Amino acid sequence: MGENLLEVQDLKLYFKVKAGKVRAVDGVSFTIKPGEKLGVVGESGCGKSVTALSIMRLIPQPPGEYAGGSVLFEDQDLLDVPESAMRKIRGGQIGMIFQDPMTCLNPTMTVGKQIGEGLRIHLKLSGDQALKRAIALLEQVGIPDAATRVNSYPHQFSGGMRQRVMIAIALACNPKLLIADEPTTALDVTVQAQILELINGVCSEFGTAVMLITHDLGVVAGMTDRVVVMYAGKVVETAPTGELFANPRHPYTLGLLASVPRLDEKRHSELRTIEGAPPDLLSPPPGCPFMPRCAFARAICRTMPPLELVAGNSSHLKACWVNVTDPNEQAYADRRRKARLEATQVAISTSADVTLQQTS
Amino acid sequence: MAETLVGSKTLLDIRDLKMYFPLTRGIVLQRVIGYVRAVDGISFTIEQGQTLGLVGESGSGKTTIGRTIVRLYKPTEGQIIFDNQDLAQMGGEHLREIRRRVQMVFQDPFASLNPRFTIGSLIAEPMHIYNIGSSSEIREKTSELLSVVGLRPEYINRYPHEFSGGQRQRIAVARALSINPEFIVLDEPVSALDVSVRAQVLNLLQRLQNQFNLTYLFVSHDLSVVRHVADRIAVMYLGRIVELADRDELYAAPKHPYTQALLSSIPIPDPQIEKRRHRIILSGDLPSSINIPSGCRFHTRCPMAQQICREVDPIFERKEGREHYAACHFSEEVRPV
Numbered sequence: 001m002g003e004n005l006l007e008v009q010d011l012k013l014y015f016k017v018k019a020g021k022v023r024a025v026d027g028v029s030f031t032i033k034p035g036e037k038l039g040v041v042g043e044s045g046c047g048k049s050v051t052a053l054s055i056m057r058l059i060p061q062p063p064g065e066y067a068g069g070s071v072l073f074e075d076q077d078l079l080d081v082p083e084s085a086m087r088k089i090r091g092g093q094i095g096m097i098f099q100d101p102m103t104c105l106n107p108t109m110t111v112g113k114q115i116g117e118g119l120r121i122h123l124k125l126s127g128d129q130a131l132k133r134a135i136a137l138l139e140q141v142g143i144p145d146a147a148t149r150v151n152s153y154p155h156q157f158s159g160g161m162r163q164r165v166m167i168a169i170a171l172a173c174n175p176k177l178l179i180a181d182e183p184t185t186a187l188d189v190t191v192q193a194q195i196l197e198l199i200n201g202v203c204s205e206f207g208t209a210v211m212l213i214t215h216d217l218g219v220v221a222g223m224t225d226r227v228v229v230m231y232a233g234k235v236v237e238t239a240p241t242g243e244l245f246a247n248p249r250h251p252y253t254l255g256l257l258a259s260v261p262r263l264d265e266k267r268h269s270e271l272r273t274i275e276g277a278p279p280d281l282l283s284p285p286p287g288c289p290f291m292p293r294c295a296f297a298r299a300i301c302r303t304m305p306p307l308e309l310v311a312g313n314s315s316h317l318k319a320c321w322v323n324v325t326d327p328n329e330q331a332y333a334d335r336r337r338k339a340r341l342e343a344t345q346v347a348i349s350t351s352a353d354v355t356l357q358q359t360s
Numbered sequence: 361m362a363e364t365l366v367g368s369k370t371l372l373d374i375r376d377l378k379m380y381f382p383l384t385r386g387i388v389l390q391r392v393i394g395y396v397r398a399v400d401g402i403s404f405t406i407e408q409g410q411t412l413g414l415v416g417e418s419g420s421g422k423t424t425i426g427r428t429i430v431r432l433y434k435p436t437e438g439q440i441i442f443d444n445q446d447l448a449q450m451g452g453e454h455l456r457e458i459r460r461r462v463q464m465v466f467q468d469p470f471a472s473l474n475p476r477f478t479i480g481s482l483i484a485e486p487m488h489i490y491n492i493g494s495s496s497e498i499r500e501k502t503s504e505l506l507s508v509v510g511l512r513p514e515y516i517n518r519y520p521h522e523f524s525g526g527q528r529q530r531i532a533v534a535r536a537l538s539i540n541p542e543f544i545v546l547d548e549p550v551s552a553l554d555v556s557v558r559a560q561v562l563n564l565l566q567r568l569q570n571q572f573n574l575t576y577l578f579v580s581h582d583l584s585v586v587r588h589v590a591d592r593i594a595v596m597y598l599g600r601i602v603e604l605a606d607r608d609e610l611y612a613a614p615k616h617p618y619t620q621a622l623l624s625s626i627p628i629p630d631p632q633i634e635k636r637r638h639r640i641i642l643s644g645d646l647p648s649s650i651n652i653p654s655g656c657r658f659h660t661r662c663p664m665a666q667q668i669c670r671e672v673d674p675i676f677e678r679k680e681g682r683e684h685y686a687a688c689h690f691s692e693e694v695r696p697v
Binding site: 043044158159160161188189190191192193194196197215216217218219220221222241242245246255256257259260261262263264267270271272273274275277278344345347348349351 | 417418504505507508510524526527554555556557558559560562563566567568571581582583584585587588611621622623624625626627628629630631632633634635639641642643645646
């Protein structure tokens with residue numbers, strides 16, 4: 001128990017809407033050890049951001065509603081603590097970086113004030129001390145000429161620079177955990193590389209644990225120790241990063257890995273796809289949420305598989321009934337994929353024939 | 361994609377294209393105080409049936425090129441020669457006729473479809489504008505287009521909000537296809553989509569190209585996506601093309617340090633490779649296109665910059681006698697990543 005910094009157990013967060021309940025996070029469990037870098041991967045709408053926000057208790061209630069589970073941070077359940085104690089934890093013990101650095105900084109305050117705010121509240125520094133520390137932090141995150149830039153406003157910074165300021169704010173009070181919610185999605189690739197290196201460097205230096213939320217498998221591969229793959233509000237697979245990429249065991253993870261064009265591989269004429277779209281979380285299908293899109297699916301998938309250890313591995317968990325490494329299962333999936341592909345091809349070629357006849 | 365045919369025809373020829381946007385001050389008496397040089401002297405050609413990938417960071421001018429080609433903007437200077445006719449200064453009925461052959465798919469499928477139209481009328485609108493067929497023929501063609509892009513024809517009376525991002529982008533593709541264009545500008549068609557859906561749309565675009573013999577200009581910021589779809593690739597930086605080469609050539613032997621840095625900063629989904637990789641991390645940000653740096657535009661961020669780079673603008677020229685163009689004084693020293 002005590003060895004984990006953060007332990008999320010069977011967390012459920014639903015949104016009440018007119019039409020019913022949206023099960024945004026539906027029984028999510030994972031742990032983060034001190035200093036560990038955890039990646040959370042999934043498509044938009046799979047609940048990864050809501051998971052982060054509900055750890056921080058930043059979801060407005062209503063419409064949000066905790067429907068069960070616990071979030072143990074240093075053996076203290078964050079869902080039980082009063083709001084006043086939670087305010088000490090936010091920014092003090094757990095720092096957070098959001099996706100869009102423009103909307104998360106206050107446009108009417110200088111960046112120095114914004115970095116110093118947390119320092120004055122959590123560490124009880126005086127205004128002068130806070131400003132000095134803010135300058136040091138800005139230097140640390142690679143902003144040149146920090147002593148004058150500390151008096152600038154967010155609009156005077158570029159996107160990458162703003163994200164650096166966000167990192168400085170999040171790390172100001174030396175938190176034990178940094179939650180980074182898609183920190184580089186709004187940035188260009190060359191700037192993304194800068195920011196990822198910065199987060200990696202600073203967190204290793206201070207021994208800060210990181211929960212990195214992203215949809216980019218490439219980012220996860222380079223940055224993290226362990227990965228949680230989410231789909232439709234559930235964890236479908238979790239494993240150490242090397243193991244997950246070398247030996248994926250859930251059909252969704254397999255599909256994700258295959259559908260990304262990669263720079264280091266030979267070019268294929270067609271990308272492998274995951275057909276269909278993620279389910280509506282208002283009325284998720286019974287059983288495994290991935291079943292309607294899964295080429296491996298069969299009758300048993302109508303009941304939800306538990307998140308269990310993969311045979312012969314003590315740190316790799318998956319929520320799937322099928323053994324995807326079995327050649328028989330693979331042949332079955334290939335046949336189903338082929339049938340789907342042929343159906344779409346027929347529609348295109350008949351139409352093309354007609355059109356080309358008309359034009360010629 | 362399509363193999364290069366011997367003697368294939370050049371469909372689009374861009375010559376020294378410039379697109380400047382004036383910056384003004386004053387409300388009543390507006391005076392021009394400067395220009396945003398979004399596209400600053402660009403030339404390239406696209407052969408029929410091929411795909412040119414246009415890559416660059418945000419603010420490099422790649423979208424402006426796409427929009428100028430379909431003449432949403434009137435270029436400041438230069439020529440856009442489409443099938444031997446210059447579009448650059450064309451207007452009126454001539455332009456209308458050409459636009460029938462040149463279509464565009466936009467980046468954000470949430471903004472490019474009118475929410476008050478059913479998808480049937482969205483797809484049919486270009487056909488009505490160009491008076492193609494009777495109402496019943498148009499309706500028939502619309503449902504056929506829906507099945508071509510992988511949507512059910514029954515969806516014809518639904519509204520855009522009832523569809524997901526990937527489905528909406530399919531609708532936008534169907535609309536572009538409705539008047540049988542020869543050339544389509546694809547402006548970041550998959551960057552708003554999730555990875556699993558992105559692959560579906562990319563495959564669709566490729567199948568359509570093969571079947572309908574389409575020519576694409578594929579604008580994207582993602583080098584790994586462009587590598588998948590393009591035959592030739594142009595890399596843009598601050599309003600100029602800095603490198604242009606065949607796809608495999610560009611990735612195997614980049615001749616410009618910017619291309620090299622771009623390639624090295626793309627994360628690869630494999631932890632083993634990621635650990636071993638040597639990254640070239642560029643410092644700083646893209647300079648403003650109002651105050652373009654002197655000499656080589658890239659010298660402020662270039663790890664190889666020398667004195668000459670600050671003073672002399674390098675010529676965009678053929679390197680090593682092949683169809684590989686680059687604008688760099690030290691292109692022989694750029695190493696593959």
